[in-house]
Structures are given as structure tokens and as C-alpha cells.
Amino acid sequence: MxxxxxxxxxxxxxxxxxxxxxxxxxxxxxxxxxxxxxxxxxxxxxxASIVRTVVAVPPHIHAELEERVEALYGLSEVHIIDAVSDNEQELGKDLAHTMASLLQDVAFEVSTIALTSWSKTMRMMIDTMLPMRTRCKHVVETLGDLGPPSLQHATARSTQQFAALTGAQPVFLRTPGVAASPEMKELLLSGDPHAREALQMLDSVDLALVGIGADEIDPDLRPGDNFFSDEQFARVRALGAVGEVCLHFLDADGNPIDSELEDLVVGITREQLRNARHRWAVAGGARKHRAIRAAAAGGWVDTLVTDAATARFLVDTASADRKAAADLKPAQSTPRRRTAASKA
The missing domain is CATH 1.10.10 (Arc Repressor Mutant, subunit A)
Known part of the structure; x- marks a missing residue:
């Protein structure tokens, strides 16, 4: 044979x-x-990846913890898994499988999906996905190219693969994700009608699959290689950044950090992300704890897939913040009893 x-x-x-x-x-x-x-x-x-097996975690295994995180951060849905290991790679695989299972059963109408294909967890999710039951029209990349050519190739392949799983047309953003200067960004976009069209399509996103990063350079990326430098990260940390969502830096409360780096990013804007009908994120692990909390507290995501340890961190920090805020409130003063001298 x-x-x-x-x-x-x-x-x-x-x-x-x-x-x-x-x-x-x-x-x-x-x-x-x-x-x-x-x-x-x-x-x-x-x-041979001809068959992809997705482990569907029964809902509400961590029902009480999920409901607690949803209530504290105003999230629509939280899905929590038990990590089998503290290893970041293994945790990513578990989170990716869970997100793949959720995506397969999307119940709302989806025309345009914004995909953060440079996220390693998103790429692992795509590798395990089965075809979505809900069909969509376009899958648009949220960011231009980041990192070395090998990573750029992997992200383009993942975008193509995800589009096939959703029955959509892939829309690539083939331009550097981080420009050297605002002037260079303007020059790149002025000469690339395909990039401008892709960015315009991000005005009307039904589902944004969001990447959350820590306040340090991702291990898959190299400083200055279509990306920020160590010095730029240091400057934005000095301004209070604890992490980023689609390369938009946030402080501990989820407020956006206004810095020169904002003008260098070629991708979905803060306003476009805010306007997306649904914003799903998958992230976990101690290295991203503060970044995940910022993304949730600032309302940058409405559905979160994470691990139990991260969820407990979210609950503990929110509870501590509420207690601290209560302690800072001035004690309600009681009216003094008037003395005989004061009555005279």
C-alpha cells in the first residue's frame, strides 16, 4: 500500500x-x-492533526469562584480550570483547549471576528479547535507583524486555519505591528491600501479574541524586532503600566497609559476594542496576574478563561481594594451634645 x-x-x-x-x-x-x-x-x-480532540470541561466546576469573579469585575462570563502544572506551556495548553470548546458553541450571531493570532495561547487554541457551528464572514488580525519571520509565518498560518474553521475570509494585517516612529507608521499605512482596509474593518467587530500581556517582553519576542525595546518597556512601567491588552498598556486599575508607545502600534485601537460587541480573553499564570486583573477591572474583556490560582488572585485583590477603600472613608461624625453654656 x-x-x-x-x-x-x-x-x-x-x-x-x-x-x-x-x-x-x-x-x-x-x-x-x-x-x-x-x-x-x-x-x-x-x-497527524487530522483529528483534533477537545476536552470539554463540564460547566460550573468552579461555580462559586466564577460567580465571585464575575460579580467583582462586572464580567459576563468566567470559565475556570484546574491547572495540571505550574509550567506556563502546559497551563497554556489547558486554557487553549477550554477556549476552543467554548468557541465551538458560540450562540450569538458573528459576522466579524478580530483575532490576536500572535498570542501563543490563541495559536494553541486554533490547533485544537473543531469547526465552529456558527459561521462568520471575516476573521481580521488585531495587530500587524510582531517578532521574527518564523513567528510572523506561524501567526499567518493560524489566521488562515482559524478562518477555515469558521467558514470566514481571512483578513491579514501584513505590516509591522510596532512602527519605529509615528511618521514611519503613517508612511507604512499611506502606501498600503490592504492594511488600511483591514484596520477599518476593526470598526465593526462582533467578537474580539483578546491577547493579554505582562509588563515585560514576551519570551517569543525580541526587543526591537517589530516590537518595543527594553527601554520602552521600562519607561511605560515607570508610568504605572502593569500589562497590556493588544499592546495598549494599562495601569493596575485598568486605566489606559498615555505614552508615546500608543502612537507606534499598528492594530486595533482602544476605541475599536471598546466598541466590539464581545471581548473574550484567555490567559493565566502568575506572570500575568496583574495584567489580567487590569484587563478585567478596566472593562477591556467581558469573558475570561483562566486558571483557579489566577481567579483566586482576582478575588483576593478586589476584596483587599474594597477593604482599603472602606478604611479610607472618614468616620461619620456624631453631633456633639450641647452644653448648658452653649445653650445660653
Whole structure:
């Protein structure tokens, strides 16, 4: 059997098992092969990403904690997972699987999705996704190219893959995500009608899949490589930044930081992000605790997928802030009793 015939058999077995819900013994009889071979072919189909398995976490495992975070931060939905490891890569995979499961069952009408494809967790999510039941028209990248060419290629491939899963047309933003100067940004956009069109499409976003970053350079990125430098990060931290949402820096309360860096970003604006009908974020881990809190407190996201430790951090800090605010309130003064001398 040549390679093409072997691949066809693998796909046929995968379809009979996953799509037609046939038992392995029945598949073996139908195709006149051994059951052990059916098992091997199913495993090979997963290894080749022909079959993507999504672990659907039952809702409300952390119901009380989810409701607490929603109430404290005014979020529409919070979905919390138990991390199997403190390792950031493994945590990202768990979060990505959960987000993929939620996206598959989007219940509202979606025409345009804004995708932060440079986010590693988003790319892992796309690799595990099944086709969305709700079809959309356009998937637009939220940011231009960031980092080295290998990362740019990976993000473009993820955008293309996600668009296929949603039945949409991919809209790429093929321009540096961070310009060297405001003048260079203007020059880049003036000569690129495709980039201008992509940015205009971000005016009407039904679902923004938001990236949340810490107040430091992401491990996948290099300083100054279509990105900010260490010195620029230091300056914005001095202004109070604790993290960023789609490269818009925020202080601890979620207020946007006005700095020269804002004029260098080529991507979704703060106003466009605010105007998106739905804003979903997936993020977790200790390194991003303060950034996630800022994004939630500032109303930059309305649905959050995170881990239990991060959720407890969100609750603890919000409770501590409320207590501190209560302690700062002046004690209500009681009227003094008038003495006989004062009455005279």
C-alpha cells in the first residue's frame, strides 16, 4: 500500500469512528482489517492533526469562584480550570483547549471576528479547535507583524486555519505591528491600501479574541524586532503600566497609559476594542496576574478563561481594594451634645 492509500485508509477510519460513531470492532469488520490496526490508525490520525480532540470541561466546576469573579469585575462570563502544572506551556495548553470548546458553541450571531493570532495561547487554541457551528464572514488580525519571520509565518498560518474553521475570509494585517516612529507608521499605512482596509474593518467587530500581556517582553519576542525595546518597556512601567491588552498598556486599575508607545502600534485601537460587541480573553499564570486583573477591572474583556490560582488572585485583590477603600472613608461624625453654656 502506497502512502496515499495509507492516508486515505487513515482518514476513512477516523471518519467512521468520530463522525459516524462506529465502534472499532465494527470498523474492523467493515474494512476487513484487524481491530489493533484500527486503533493504530486512529492514533496516527491524531498525531497527524487530522483529528483534533477537545476536552470539554463540564460547566460550573468552579461555580462559586466564577460567580465571585464575575460579580467583582462586572464580567459576563468566567470559565475556570484546574491547572495540571505550574509550567506556563502546559497551563497554556489547558486554557487553549477550554477556549476552543467554548468557541465551538458560540450562540450569538458573528459576522466579524478580530483575532490576536500572535498570542501563543490563541495559536494553541486554533490547533485544537473543531469547526465552529456558527459561521462568520471575516476573521481580521488585531495587530500587524510582531517578532521574527518564523513567528510572523506561524501567526499567518493560524489566521488562515482559524478562518477555515469558521467558514470566514481571512483578513491579514501584513505590516509591522510596532512602527519605529509615528511618521514611519503613517508612511507604512499611506502606501498600503490592504492594511488600511483591514484596520477599518476593526470598526465593526462582533467578537474580539483578546491577547493579554505582562509588563515585560514576551519570551517569543525580541526587543526591537517589530516590537518595543527594553527601554520602552521600562519607561511605560515607570508610568504605572502593569500589562497590556493588544499592546495598549494599562495601569493596575485598568486605566489606559498615555505614552508615546500608543502612537507606534499598528492594530486595533482602544476605541475599536471598546466598541466590539464581545471581548473574550484567555490567559493565566502568575506572570500575568496583574495584567489580567487590569484587563478585567478596566472593562477591556467581558469573558475570561483562566486558571483557579489566577481567579483566586482576582478575588483576593478586589476584596483587599474594597477593604482599603472602606478604611479610607472618614468616620461619620456624631453631633456633639450641647452644653448648658452653649445653650445660653
Amino acid at each position: 502506497n502512502d496515499i492509500d495509507a492516508q486515505r485508509l487513515m482518514i476513512k477510519v477516523a471518519r467512521l469512528y468520530h463522525t459516524h460513531e462506529m465502534r472499532q470492532t465494527d470498523i474492523a469488520k467493515r474494512l476487513q482489517i484487524s481491530q489493533s490496526r484500527v486503533s493504530r490508525l486512529l492514533a496516527q490520525a491524531e498525531d
